[in-house]
Amino acid sequence: MQNSLDALKGKAFEGEQPAVWIEGRVEGGKSLLIVRDNGSGIESHHLDKIFDPFFTTKDVGEGMGLGLSICYRIVQECEGRISVRTERGKFCEFTLEFPAKG
Numbered sequence: 001m002q003n004s005l006d007a008l009k010g011k012a013f014e015g016e017q018p019a020v021w022i023e024g025r026v027e028g029g030k031s032l033l034i035v036r037d038n039g040s041g042i043e044s045h046h047l048d049k050i051f052d053p054f055f056t057t058k059d060v061g062e063g064m065g066l067g068l069s070i071c072y073r074i075v076q077e078c079e080g081r082i083s084v085r086t087e088r089g090k091f092c093e094f095t096l097e098f099p100a101k102g
Contacts, residue, residue, distance in 0.1 A: 003067060006058070007039025007092060031100045036093040042086045050084065071096075 001020070008018040016038060023034045042050065049055045051072040056065030075082045080098035085091075 001035065004035060004037035004039060004092070006063075007037055007041070009039075011038075011040040011089070013038075026100050029100050031098045033096040033098075034093060035096075036091060038091050041088040041090055041092050042084065043088055047084065047086070051082075 004020045008020070011018070019038050021034075021036045023032075023036075025032050025034075043057075046055075046057060051068050052065075053069040054065040055069075056063045058065075072082055075096055075098075078098055080096060083095050083097070085093045085095075
């Protein structure tokens, strides 16, 4: 969530309002949690590093680069997976997928 809020701050909006959408649903035996924002997106050359500990694109003192790394580890420990779709300057969407129980 904090990354989404930060991305919204880093974009000038014209004709649309800054927004974060959160959706949960069960689909095909899996529980999905989707977090999407219409912020600045992630540059493609950063995508292979975003889950690495201490990787950040923020200025010194504004972030330690641990949030996504910790999230990734927790999702893995819960037998889930996390994926990202993004378009620079338009949106970023993280999908957390877990086995549905019950």
